[in-house]
Amino acid sequence: MSKSNASPNSPVLTNGSGSAAILAAGIGSFVLAVFACASDKSVAVRNTFVFYKPTGALSGVTTTAIVVWLLAWGILEGRWRNKTVAAGRIVAVAFALLGLSLLLTFPPVVDLF
Amino acid sequence: MEITARALWTLVHGMGFGALYLLACSGALVELYRFTSSSPSPESSAGQQRFLKIYLLSMVVLAWAAVLTGAYVVYPWYRAVPPSGTKDLAMFPQRLLMAGPTTIGWHSLGMEWKEHVAWFVPISITMVAFVFIKYGRDLKNHRQLRIAVLGFAAASFVCAGIAGFCGAMINKYAPVQGGHTIQLSHGEEK
Numbered sequence: 001m002s003k004s005n006a007s008p009n010s011p012v013l014t015n016g017s018g019s020a021a022i023l024a025a026g027i028g029s030f031v032l033a034v035f036a037c038a039s040d041k042s043v044a045v046r047n048t049f050v051f052y053k054p055t056g057a058l059s060g061v062t063t064t065a066i067v068v069w070l071l072a073w074g075i076l077e078g079r080w081r082n083k084t085v086a087a088g089r090i091v092a093v094a095f096a097l098l099g100l101s102l103l104l105t106f107p108p109v110v111d112l113f
Numbered sequence: 114m115e116i117t118a119r120a121l122w123t124l125v126h127g128m129g130f131g132a133l134y135l136l137a138c139s140g141a142l143v144e145l146y147r148f149t150s151s152s153p154s155p156e157s158s159a160g161q162q163r164f165l166k167i168y169l170l171s172m173v174v175l176a177w178a179a180v181l182t183g184a185y186v187v188y189p190w191y192r193a194v195p196p197s198g199t200k201d202l203a204m205f206p207q208r209l210l211m212a213g214p215t216t217i218g219w220h221s222l223g224m225e226w227k228e229h230v231a232w233f234v235p236i237s238i239t240m241v242a243f244v245f246i247k248y249g250r251d252l253k254n255h256r257q258l259r260i261a262v263l264g265f266a267a268a269s270f271v272c273a274g275i276a277g278f279c280g281a282m283i284n285k286y287a288p289v290q291g292g293h294t295i296q297l298s299h300g301e302e303k
Contacts, residue, residue, distance in 0.1 A: 011254040018244045018258040025240035025265060029233050036229045054189030062184065062232050069236060087257035094261060098233070098268055105229040107222050 016080030019090045024076055026094030026101075028069025033104035035061040040110055114300065118292030122186050123284060130179035131277050134234070137172050138270040144168070145245065145266060149252040149259045162249050169242035176235035176269070183231065183280075190289045191224070206287035216286050223279035231276035237269035 039046040039057040049060025103109050116124070144165050195205045202209040210220040241262050245252065252259045 012251045013248055013255075015255050015258055017247055018252075018255060018261075021240045021243050021247075022258065022261040022265070025236050028236045032229065032232055032236075040225075052185070054192075055184050056192060058184055058188065058228055061229075062180075065232070066236075087255065091257045091261040095264060098237075098265070101233060102230070102268075102272075105226060105233075107225045110225075 014082060014084045015087045016083040016085050017077060019085050019087045020076035020080045021073060022094045023090050024069055024073035026097030027072045028065055029101040030097040030104075031068045032062065032065035033101035035065055037104050037110050037113065041113060114297040115294050116297060117290055117294055119187075119190050119289045120292075121295060122182065122292075123289045126179060126182040126187050127277065127280050127284070130175050130182065131273065131280065134172060134175040134179060135270070135273050135277055137168070137175065138266070138273065141165075141169060141172060141241075142263065142266055142270065145241070145263060148250065149245075149262070151253075166242075166246050166249075169238070169245055172238050173235065173242050176238050176273075179273075180231050180235055184228070187289055188228065190291065191283075204291050206283070206289055209287040210283070219279075219283050219286055223283050227276045227279035227283075230272045233272045234269045234276070237265040237272070241266045241269070 035045075035049065039049050039061055046057045049057040049064070051063055052059040148162070148165060190206070192207045193205050195202060195208055199205070202212055207220055207224070210216045210224075244258060244262050248255065248258065252262065
């Protein structure tokens with residue numbers, strides 16, 4: 001946890017750690033949506049994602065997305081933990097990824113591909 | 114009065130974890146906004162901050178419990194494949210929904226949407242809880258982080274609402290049934 005010389009109204013912590021968590025959440029959501037879309041469109045992908053037969057491809061789609069999310073979080077946290085980063089841009093990207101994720105998991109949109 | 118084991122698990126998943134999460138969401142949104150945007154008042158103590166941290170952690174547990182029981186306990190019963198020639202599809206909810214032109218949408222739209230959109234909930238709320246626990250009242254000084262925390266918390270609320278609505282409707286038209294019967298109480302003759 002890094003601390004700067006703060007005045008009463010200035011941040012105590014750098015924004016890197018929070019930005020890493022936020023961007024990783026966007027990445028994790030987006031990867032999940034892309035994998036879900038891919039497994040819906042391709043039988044080969046769907047079969048690859050069957051990690052637990054009773055749950056079908058959903059097991060692999062979600063497990064892999066969670067692994068990617070946690071890896072992305074870990075990597076970003078390692079790089080940004082003690083830094084001040086361009087949080088505005090990072091948050092905008094995270095929201096864009098979340099918005100795309102919501103679109104890509106909506107079945108009528110998936111059917112367009 | 115009795116309930117089947119599968120119906121009980123569906124109840125635990127939907128009403129126990131899912132609905133409780135939805136109920137908690139509105140409180141979390143209000144408290145997060147209040148806590149991170151207003152000036153600290155004398156009564157906003159460290160105890161209140163600790164309470165909100167525990168509240169958010171409880172939501173994280175509820176969200177993960179809801180998706181994990183949904184995907185690994187209830188969903189396999191939902192998508193069970195009937196033996197060929199099966200006429201009564203009551204024990205095979207997915208096939209029951211797909212068999213009717215007026216109900217197929219609850220699978221092709223409702224379940225297909227729900228099974229994926231629900232996973233954004235634990236991802237989002239885990240991030241929200243982490244950022245709040247890490248920054249606490251200092252979030253007030255990080256406008257962009259605060260906006261992201263509130264935005265993702267609101268998104269988790271919407272996603273949980275979609276999943277909850279679709280789940281409730283699917284269970285109305287094709288309830289998950291079966292397993293051993295649990296006797297809740299013995300009715301009295303009138």
